[in-house]
Amino acid sequence: MERRRADIIAEELEERICDGTYPDGVRLDEVRLAEEFGVSRTPLREALxxxxLSGLVAQIPRRGVFVRQPGPVQLIEMFEVMAEMEAVCGRLAAARISDAALAELDAANALCREAVAAPDADAYYLENERFHHIIYRESGNGFLEQETAALHRRLKPFRRMQLRLRGRLPQSMAEHEEIVAALRAADAERAARALRGHVAVQGEKFRFLMARLASAAE
Amino acid sequence: MERRRADIIAEELEERICDGTYPDGVRLDEVRLAEEFGVSRTPLREALxxxxLSGLVAQIPRRGVFVRQPGPVQLIEMFEVMAEMEAVCGRLAAARISDAALAELDAANALCREAVAAPDADAYYLENERFHHIIYRESGNGFLEQETAALHRRLKPFRRMQLRLRGRLPQSMAEHEEIVAALRAADAERAARALRGHVAVQGEKFRFLMARLASAAE
DNA sequence: GTCAACCTTCTTGTATACAGAAAATGCAAG
DNA sequence: CTTGCATTTTCTGTATACAAGAAGGTTGAC
Incomplete structure (x- = not known):
């Protein structure tokens, strides 16, 4: 499938916004970016x-587009929704998950455990992502899977912060075990609770997140 | 706030797709539509x-854009997600809802009751929408409110079908009462269950929906 | 008569040109 | 020195022009 330049540019810009190359509030100049990408304004405008529409920039009529990083409040809100959506995935998956998928979860968890032992935060992060995507898929609802994955992707740059907490990796690991156990037992409510708690930003995590946001905002 | 033509066109096209003016699979011709709206292809392409991105049409590179109505399977999936998201709104609202909002819900329900007595399906539909949006808002999570409202909006053309079921209005009414009672009692799980059941497509509703979709697909 | 290749034509994707609005700058007046 | 208004400039939004790819028809060969 041949992709349009606009899509490629959109992806690149998304990357730059997420990794902080373009900080919050910066105006994205159409002509400057068009020159940089070696295209005309038309595909660049489409990318913007x-x-x-995906919420990464705000488009103010006759004024231009501005990078719009979510503020602390919106981030908390997004993490809350993320936790609830994962809980829903878990609740549905508890009734629908296949034995093969349970084995996949075990395999992903084994690799997670290795990463914890290393300890290799990056490897853990990768396998953690696989783990969660399996659960999205096993919800048996393609639409839910897509929507949840989309939000997961949007929160990606902020998710990494959580893993920086001291002792977070072993704790996260234990939560993974509990999640798989609940799914294997086909206990919907237990799976939902475990996933909600696993993803939610609360207590120590909350304070850490707020501190990071405060330092980033300066 | 001055709106761009592209946004106005997108809204109009969305309306036409939802109300069936452009049936599934139809190709939307850029030049023809541009002429019809009296604009050039540029804003029309932006609208398309x-x-x-909102999923109403599929854009196939170098081939054009085609109306893409959700199929039966995807519709069932979307309704399931809708039910779960409303349940989440209810769960959060149970702990956060204000007395003023409870009064609002009572007021909306009173108007619903009048519409049932009439019976006036259109009036009921309108007040029902108000009722649900209050709950979205009282979830206390602006992001969740937005996302839930967006899905609600996307399912709007299919939601009306449900009300055509014999005896659905009084039943829906009773469910509204139960929802408000759960919220007033600050019982999160009860509110979630009530809302999930209220929105979910199941049993009689499911068969009806499938029949409608089968006749629409011919 | 049928199949295939080529050509024509139509449509999308991209570039450029133009118009109007907002912001910035400079000048004048208090 | 500050403030307000006018002018200029820059940038967005829209229109048009151009290029490349895909579909369909026609013609020629087997």
């Missing part, structure tokens, strides 16, 4: 509109 | 891309 795509970003605007 | 907006629709593509």
């Amino acid at each position: 509109q795509k970003l605007a | 891309q907006k629709l593509a």
